Amino acid sequence: MSPVPPGLDPEKLRAHLDRVRPGLVSGPVDARLIEGGRSNLTYAVTDGTDSWVVRRPPLGHVLATAHDMKREFRVISALHPTSVPVPEPLLFCADESVLGAPFYVMEHVAGTPYRTAEQLAPLGPARTRAAILSLVDTLVDLHAVDPEAVGLGDFGRPEGFLDRQLRRWAKQLAASRGRALAGIDELQAALGRALPDSPEPTVIHGDFRLDNVLIGEGDRINAVLDWEMSTLGDPLTDLGLLVMYSARLEVTGSPISTTAGAAGHPEPAELVERYAARSGRDTGGLAWYTAFAWFKLAVILEGIHYRYTLGRTVGPGFDRIGTLVPVFIEHGLTTLQEG
Known part of the structure; x- marks a missing residue:
């Protein structure tokens, strides 16, 4: 038996499952904690024969309601019958006496989350290309889902979505500014002046990239994971983020997962062309969305750097993050100017 992981008592979980899903276990x-999560905690659970996955909020994170977990459970429940590959949701529990927070259980799906070009290398160029193009096709499938038809018509507030997003990240920047950052105010202002008119809203993932999916046999996507940022909004924000993650950073020590240097990885322009052809959406204004993705990641990295300067980070590599922020700002400005 593995050591009891923080945040999940196997005996309490087993007792709850026996009560609400007798015969499942x-x-x-x-249980063991799956490393790599950024916000909510993910655990692999097994009874020696079958396996499941449990998701719960971070330790010490007090929720007034079960909103976050319930929201994730709701979106994968709605998408499971569609062509979008998501794990089968099994149960949601709002009773905090079981694990100390709301949680949900879903099926365990086999597959690999590729996070770096080095991890993709054994696949070879042809299989790498197939996997990345499959990622685009899955995004098209997600954005083709009719929110009303799957019960997600009230899943977000698409009106004014881009303006709220920009203000949200600007506020986040203001809360974590401990130094001068050349170009960041210019980038924020330029994005504000050029806010595009959004297409028809869709269900969006919010953090759609290769290491948030599981690749299985045949280099197909078996499951899209980590729906904590999903909502109804502008679908091109998902595409812009995917394009940003597909760019070559040409820097060392980046904490941002990138597979762009892998042999066979399609160029960003091809990903955009494939999305446009398959979705029928106009992607002519995608430069704004990609520049916004650079801005958003610059803000996230600056927040990490700020916490590092206050001594609130643990682990190696945090000392280098501050030097990466100007790189992301520069990419954002260049993307807007060239777009």
């Missing part, structure tokens, strides 16, 4: 439960 057939033996003692073993």
Whole structure:
């Protein structure tokens, strides 16, 4: 048996599952924390025969309601019958006496989350290309889902979505500014002046990239994971973020997962062309969305750097993050100017 992971008591989980889903579990439960999560915690759970995945909020994070977990459970429940590959949701629990917070259980899906070009290298150019193009096709499938038809018509507030997003990240920047950052105010102002008119809203993932999906046999996507930022909004924000993650940074020590240097990885322009051809959406104004993605990641990195300067980060590599922020700002400005 593995050591009891923080945030999940296997015996309490087993007792709850026996009450609400009798017969699901057939033996003692073993659980381990799956590393790599950014916000909510993910655990692999097994009874020695079958396996499941449990998601719960971070430790010490007090929710007034079960909104966050319930929201994730709701979106994968709505999408599971569609062509979008998501794990089958099994149960949601709002009773905080079980694990100390709301949580949900879903099926365990086999597959690999590729996070770096080095991890993709054994696949070779042809298989890498197929995997990345499959990522684009899955995004098209997600954006083709009719929110009303799957019960997600009230899943967000698409009116004024881009303006709220820009103001949200500007506020986040203001809360974590401990130094001068050349170009960041210019980038924020330029994005504000050039706010595009959004197309028809869709369900968006909010953090759609290769290491948030599981690639299985045949280099197909078995499951899209990490729906904590999903909402109804502008679908091109998902595409802009994917394009940003597909750019070559040409820097060392980046904490941002990038597979762009892998042999066979399609260029960003091809990803955009494929999305446009398959979705029928106009992607002519995508430069704004990609520049916004650079801005958003610059703000996130600056927040990490700010916490590092206050001594609030633990682990190696944080000392280099501050030097990366200007790189992201420059990419954002260049993208807007060239777009």
